[in-house]
Amino acid sequence: MLNLKDRVQIQTVSGDAAVLGDVKLIPQSRSLTVHWPYGGMVWHRPLAMLVQRGEQEETIPIVDVTRIAQLGFWGLSVLFVLIAWAVSLRQKRRG
């Protein structure tokens, strides 16, 4: 029987380095893994690209602009629905 820690795992993993000329690229990603008794799910997204050029090292974050825009609109939707619910509740109390 797996405990919760084994059932739900969030991992940040580094992939195999790709060497392109004098540049070494190391991809980094994050995964959410959920096990349940008869199945499971994995959500895996890119996190950053570690760029090594000689002595210099730079981490370039990978920003998911689509997800940010989606979350923004969904957040506004929830906010508007909550306001509508509050207005409705206030109206009922007034009778």
Add this chain to the structure above:
Amino acid sequence: MTESKSGVEILMTKTHGESKALVERLFEVAKPGAVFSEPVVVGDYTLITASETSISMGFGAGFGGGSLPAESADEGAEASSEMSSEGGGSGGGGYAAGRAVAVISVGPEGVTVEPVFDLTKVALAFLTMLGSVFVLGSKMRKAAR
């Protein structure tokens, strides 16, 4: 008391084992190779695609059987064991999706990350927000009356 496994039970156990093995393979998606593509060289540039992947699956199986007691069996029945029956079933479902998030470009100017904007997904989220604006508007109008 030892009972030999019935055909259905053996089949269900086998199906269960195979499904478990399939689920274990599912978690191979958690490896970074599933997110970053192999580098593709186009002229002076080398491109690597970074994608978000999600996969889920589940399955279930069950079996059962029953038999009529000898006294309740029809008179024509030869033996109560002939009145027993068993059956089983299994099913499963899954979902998998992938979406490009960014393209990493390595060229003469250095390494750049170009985000990929999925207009369809954003437009759908915008329409959801419009729906909530409509709900809010109608509530406000009612409150103003």
